[in-house]
Amino acid sequence: MPTIKDVATKAGVSIKTVSRVINDEPGVADSTRQRVNDVIRQLEYVPNLSAQRLKRGRSELFALLLPRVESPYAIKLFSYILREAQKRDYSVLTLAEVNSTPITPAQIEHVVKTHRVDGLIVAPPGADNVVLMNFLKSNHIPYVTINPNLLNEHPFSVESTDEIGANEATRYLISLEHKRIAHIACMKTERFSHERRKGYIRALEDAAPAASAPLIVQGDNSIESGHNATLELLNLPDPPTAIFAGNDEMAVGVILAASHLGLSVPGDLSVIGFDDTPISHQIFPHLTTIAQPIPEIARVSVENLLELIDGKQDVPEFVQIPTRLVLRGSCGVPIQN
């Protein structure tokens, strides 16, 4: 493997000049820069990361705390964060729960110290762990949280627009001329549940009297709870013609319940989910849903963290990123109006 010395010798310059070229520093004549770059290409020279890191006194490594990696949301977030980090020559140390063995703050503290991570990106449930957050704050370790449940607790966070997304989902059902639209709510422990519920209620209130009053059943995010909530809803004297499920799993439960009752989706019942997880295009009909802006969340989180690590002062404290309505096959015009 060629080193910076080999490049310097062959280009007839000092290693410092090569270093300037590598790091895009100013103060190198264009002709010199070009010559050095040619040699770099010719020798297929790549700087030794370990040497750079040692000298810079930085690990160029950040930790990523994820919930159960089995969750599709976590996985997608993970892959995009990985990709964004790689673009910027950063490594990612992923700490994720496997088989619901939770990671303790003490473990994280140990990893942070051992690997000298420059910072952290923290997704729930880590972002809601007060002990952990206090450790990070008191040690002045830069970190960015993603969709935290605890608000105003974190200096820097990146969020998706759950309220607006839910509002858009509901307005879409209204635009199809559904009047009676139910909502199956996610677990109350998650802040996004409230946001989604609020967006749903706001849409109905704005559309009144074209849409009837809110009709909400509490779910627990699982397929089964979506299934049971649907049976309950469809047994009402005046059943809904459309259901906005708080997440895709419960929306799948809606489809399964409809199928058990001999109802067709979207013929007899329209369903819309939230999250755009893989299950949304594994089920039949494919699920119309609200997509989380995961690629953008990943990009902004990484960018902001690296700026914090660089000591920049103008890092935005609170970023909201818009969700997106994804039209598939689970919504239609109501049969009875």
Added chain:
Amino acid sequence: MPTIKDVATKAGVSIKTVSRVINDEPGVADSTRQRVNDVIRQLEYVPNLSAQRLKRGRSELFALLLPRVESPYAIKLFSYILREAQKRDYSVLTLAEVNSTPITPAQIEHVVKTHRVDGLIVAPPGADNVVLMNFLKSNHIPYVTINPNLLNEHPFSVESTDEIGANEATRYLISLEHKRIAHIACMKTERFSHERRKGYIRALEDAAPAASAPLIVQGDNSIESGHNATLELLNLPDPPTAIFAGNDEMAVGVILAASHLGLSVPGDLSVIGFDDTPISHQIFPHLTTIAQPIPEIARVSVENLLELIDGKQDVPEFVQIPTRLVLRGSCGVPIQN
């Protein structure tokens, strides 16, 4: 952050002695070793990885090539490999397809050179890419493959016992006194499909005449194909009372089809899957299935790769790791016998 020098000074020894203690090298008096360890604990000293790597001329980094990270199999494999690597102070550079954008051999070549990975762990489809494999071989880069489709092409591979697992699944159905047992086969492009089919056929043949002849429908691994294959099977003049699906997704399709036909699982039809993916306990009834030994596959792959990197000569070339029958709620005694 304390350095090796601080420890040496405080313990009254040379830095070389501290280095010996850190690396568990022989030739240090027990009393010295103890004293140094005490100081290490006291100062909370942790060796600087970048310095170690620079000096050792190793990145202590291996690359992991995964298929679509959206697949639950890939995710689980990923988390366990991560964990095993961490135990051994190795970092993992994960290269995974996102949204089915395939990784090209050229990209991998670039990453291998840029990051100077010490080796690779390659899961399909990378393991079946001849161009990539040739690049690794001709550059003498150590690598281990997991469940490759191409056999005898790889110096070192780790596999699960698909044939034996399928055989166990089928024998379990036979033990419940099912006579007519069908199989929905996975895509023919995957070698494991043939292994699972073989295991199924062997079980029926060994049990004859208690079990009838093989009855196989080709699927394509999707829920939908499992669904369609089931409709086909249950329309036969002498329909099966049990179905062994080649994977969990198709087994879910079996359950959905049964539900559409008004049949209960396992009352009217028993179903067994393969892989033990998350979907197997999201569906009702929960799926009896064959679990892939992912934790062990991860451990052995990492162990073998690190031994190859260390230049050890006795690394096993071909490791098979047993699958496990997981009993849940989708199998029962046949209603008509």
Added chain:
DNA sequence: CTGAAAGCGCTTACAG
């Protein structure tokens, strides 16, 4: 615009 020197924190031979 360019470079010589020093040193980041370790480990690798080598000597005793």
Added chain:
DNA sequence: CTGAAAGCGCTTACAG
């Protein structure tokens, strides 16, 4: 059993 010296491949001040 222990240590002094050299150096891995870079970057950080500093000088010109």
